[in-house]
Amino acid sequence: MRIPMVDLATQYRELKPQLEPALLAALEATQFILGPNVQAFEAEAAAYLGVKHAISCANGTDALHLALRALGLGPGDEVITTPFTFIATAEAIAYVGAKTVFVDIDPRSFNLDVEQVARAIGPRTKALLPVHLFGQPANMAPLQALAQQHGLHLIEDCAQSFGARVAGRMTGSIGDVSAFSFFPSKNLGCYGDGGMVTTQSDALAETLRMLRNHGSKVRYYHDIIGYNSRLDELQAVVLRAKLPRIDHYNQQRRRVAQRYQAGLAGLPLQTPFEDGIGQHVYHQYTLLCERRDALQQALSAAQIASAIYYPVPLHQQKVFAAEAAGQSFPVTESVARCCLSLPIYPELSDAAIDEVCAVIRQALA
Numbered sequence: 052m053r054i055p056m057v058d059l060a061t062q063y064r065e066l067k068p069q070l071e072p073a074l075l076a077a078l079e080a081t082q083f084i085l086g087p088n089v090q091a092f093e094a095e096a097a098a099y100l101g102v103k104h105a106i107s108c109a110n111g112t113d114a115l116h117l118a119l120r121a122l123g124l125g126p127g128d129e130v131i132t133t134p135f136t137f138i139a140t141a142e143a144i145a146y147v148g149a150k151t152v153f154v155d156i157d158p159r160s161f162n163l164d165v166e167q168v169a170r171a172i173g174p175r176t177k178a179l180l181p182v183h184l185f186g187q188p189a190n191m192a193p194l195q196a197l198a199q200q201h202g203l204h205l206i207e208d209c210a211q212s213f214g215a216r217v218a219g220r221m222t223g224s225i226g227d228v229s230a231f232s233f234f235p236s237k238n239l240g241c242y243g244d245g246g247m248v249t250t251q252s253d254a255l256a257e258t259l260r261m262l263r264n265h266g267s268k269v270r271y272y273h274d275i276i277g278y279n280s281r282l283d284e285l286q287a288v289v290l291r292a293k294l295p296r297i298d299h300y301n302q303q304r305r306r307v308a309q310r311y312q313a314g315l316a317g318l319p320l321q322t323p324f325e326d327g328i329g330q331h332v333y334h335q336y337t338l339l340c341e342r343r344d345a346l347q348q349a350l351s352a353a354q355i356a357s358a359i360y361y362p363v364p365l366h367q368q369k370v371f372a373a374e375a376a377g378q379s380f381p382v383t384e385s386v387a388r389c390c391l392s393l394p395i396y397p398e399l400s401d402a403a404i405d406e407v408c409a410v411i412r413q414a415l416a
């Protein structure tokens with residue numbers, strides 16, 4: 052049995068009877084930019100997440116960039132974030148000319164270590180930018196307390212956590228502004244690029260709507276320098292078909308994780324940790340293994356895909372060589388050396404999971 056990391060085709064075949072007529076109707080309607088499906092999706096996503104405003108945009112990287120712009124962050128400002136994330140988190144900080152201050156992660160959740168965040172706050176710190184990595188919500192209460200105490204903005208990177216709850220609230224409803232990605236393989240993915248920013252603030256929402264559309268409120272009147280960063284109508288159709296299923300998809304991801312957890316018990320591995328505060332939605336199922344490379348080879352020989360998210364922490368990337376010179380984050384570095392993500396998607400069968408576990412068991416025997 053060949054087992055891929057993700058399988059978008061099976062889900063598409065399930066959605067096809069509903070999706071194809073809706074896509075054709077949108078083609079017939081020819082309202083391709085900021086059309087009725089985009090508006091409807093924004094309202095539906097805001098209701099699902101429990102936020103006042105959801106502003107869609109072209110992708111998750113733009114969502115972060117627009118969020119930082121809307122908050123007015125720029126040169127001289129520092130933003131605290133994790134070095135163990137996808138590059139886009141730090142790229143957005145660089146786009147606005149602010150400085151990224153990296154802080155090490157917790158070895159079990161792989162999310163920001165809150166005590167180290169507290170120590171990194173200085174006179175130039177303007178914002179905290181936690182990432183709900185792999186679908187595991189960051190513990191938001193202490194971060195909110197720090198933000199309040201020091202007058203900082205709190206920005207959530209929810210690219211991997213659509214539908215995850217923490218302390219009874221949705222990720223993306225807690226910070227001042229939150230950014231989502233609808234890249235095809237994300238928990239809620241469209242069939243191309245897509246993104247969204249959420250906020251409870253009317254003022255920020257107004258700025259965000261202008262920023263994504265050339266700084267304009269009234270057509271051909273431009274108040275600020277904005278961008279062309281809109282979600283397109285066809286992607287909104289796809290997202291509207293999938294949104295009512297997201298809780299089911301996330302439950303299925305949790306089923307896969309639980310079966311892995313049982314099937315891998317007792318092996319010399321660190322399996323994913325659940326902190327009991329948030330509910331993990333398993334964008335990735337990521338192990339730590341001392342013999343990671345041998346394990347990956349054994350999986351590959353059995354035609355089972357696996358992936359290393361992420362092999363090079365951001366502070367060790369060439370692009371940040373000057374900015375992060377001499378910095379070291381031992382937990383992040385050791386996690387990057389040992390991490391291995393297994394196939395996970397809602398449609399992954401129990402038989403496939405059992406086969407992955409059997410191959411791992413044999414490889415580590």
Ligand SMILES: *Cc1c(COP(=O)(O)O)cnc(C)c1O
Pocket residue numbers: 110111112113136137139140182208210211231232233234244245246
């Ligand atoms: C995917 C991702 C992004 C960027 O999203 P795009 O839609 O690919 O631009 C940002 N942050 C994290 C943590 C991501 O995983």
